[in-house]
Amino acid sequence: MKTPSIIIADDHPLILKGLEDFLKERHYNVLDSAKNGKQAYQLIEDLQPDIAILDIQMPYLTGLQIAEKCKNNEFNTKIIIITFEKDESIYNQAKSLGIYGYVLKEFALTEIENCIASILENTSYFSPELLSHLEKEQVPEELKLLTPTEKEVLKLTAKNKTAKEIGDILFVSNRTIEKHKSNISKKLKLECKHTSLALFAKEIEPYLE
Amino acid sequence: MKTPSIIIADDHPLILKGLEDFLKERHYNVLDSAKNGKQAYQLIEDLQPDIAILDIQMPYLTGLQIAEKCKNNEFNTKIIIITFEKDESIYNQAKSLGIYGYVLKEFALTEIENCIASILENTSYFSPELLSHLEKEQVPEELKLLTPTEKEVLKLTAKNKTAKEIGDILFVSNRTIEKHKSNISKKLKLECKHTSLALFAKEIEPYLE
DNA sequence: CAAACAATACGTAGAACTACGTATTTTTAC
DNA sequence: GTAAAAATACGTAGTTCTACGTATTGTTTG
Secondary structure, three states: OOOOEEEEEOOOHHHHHHHHHHHHHOOOEEEEEEOOHHHHHHHHHHHOOOEEEEOOOOOOOOHHHHHHHHHHOOOOOEEEEEEOOOEHHHHHHHHHOOOOEEEEOOOOOHHHHHHHHHHHOOOOEOOHHHHHHOEOOOOHHHHOOOOHHHHHHHHHHHOOOOHHHHHHHHOOOHHHHHHHHHHHHHHHOOOOOOOHHHHHHHHHHHHOO | OOOOEEEEEOOOHHHHHHHHHHHHHOOOEEEEEEOOHHHHHHHHHHHOOOEEEEOOOOOOOOHHHHHHHHHHOOOOOEEEEEEOOOEHHHHHHHHHOOOOEEEEOOOOOHHHHHHHHHHHOOOOEOOHHHHHHOEOOOOHHHHOOOOHHHHHHHHHHHOOOOHHHHHHHHOOOHHHHHHHHHHHHHHHOOOOOOOHHHHHHHHHHHHOO
16 A cells, blocks of 8 residues: 545534645545545445545534444545544544544544555554543542442433432432432532532433433 | 735634635735734734735734724724624624624635725625524523512522522512512413522523623 | 342431512612 | 502421432443
8 A cells, every 4th residue: 555545524614625625635546535424435335445534523414423333334445533522432433343543633634644644554543642632531530439220310410300309210219319329429528418419410411311 | 905915813823824824815905914912903003004914813912802992093994804703782782883794714715805995995795694604692582571679689699699698688678688689480380389589590590792 | 140230219307598568777779 | 548469577387309328239441
């Protein structure tokens, strides 16, 4: 693989143009480009390029969904993700799909070249800068202390259910729910106030599955 | 002004390249480019271009801060904002700073040309698409019903303060705070539960100034 | 098969919030 | 300058949440 064939995809016209121009200037073999996920997957299927450089957020199919389909179909196309996403969980998800590179859009263009160069040697590339730019998932530390039932109680508490209502939903006594709440507060060392648990529940609601 | 002089600025290399290439291909007179706000302002000051095309989110100075400084210094440079920001409030802020165009990065490249063409005729340009893409600020409807003190009470309630504590902070009786809470609940027709107000407060906390 | 953990449930007491009032003073607005 | 709105404060009663217990029954897991 001397001059790898490449397809690219991004739904932002400016970025797609920037990427395409850059690659062509450097004499890469850009077969075609797509402006959404469906088009991109079609290109991969039809052209079987060596490399696909994909955005994550795209209409119809995300870059990760494309990576998954390629993996399932055992395509040989190697995938580089170029994205704004700094979420560590998304990065981990990408890695588990066997992608060959993960480049943040704020990185210099040379990072893209580094990445392609690595792939020519059949090794994946993750910028040393990357790890310091990723944003760690916070909060879950506290949630790990809680049992599934306790999380369920939190979830319903965040939805403004009383202990009685939660008990009815889970077919247990309101006293049991009160005990769960008490245990949660103790574990997490919440303030001894009426609304502490509800406010905490509301705060971490997004992280409760 | 036949061939306007232009400077551009964006902290994302890919976008900066896309924009610069595009403009040069179309034979615009691109004097220079900057990759952060400070550089961009320097360019405007030094080169006094006819047009500056700026991103909002940039290190050191945002595009809006640059627009403000240009306005205060009575520079003649006309400003076009190119951004991801769909917040209506940011759009309104931009408009009040007298910018000549507001283009979303997801828009086609021709929108940029339309914008420049309008400026050549000394009129501002806002894409008809724009309004449907902007995300309205929601919620405030309910908040408009509340008095300043009531909002203050909500703010402190969201921070898990009791009526007594809020009273101490605002130098009034806890009974007064309870009355405020009661009035809020009545106005907003909240459920008659202990945690309703706290959870509501937490929900709209971001909109309380 | 124990020991640890999780889930279940109750007793009692107190604190905070809620609802429904009334009522006075201050501020805002026409 | 008066009427409306907002802010102040209290009474009473009822509900819910919390804290501090105790205690039984399952479920994991080494």
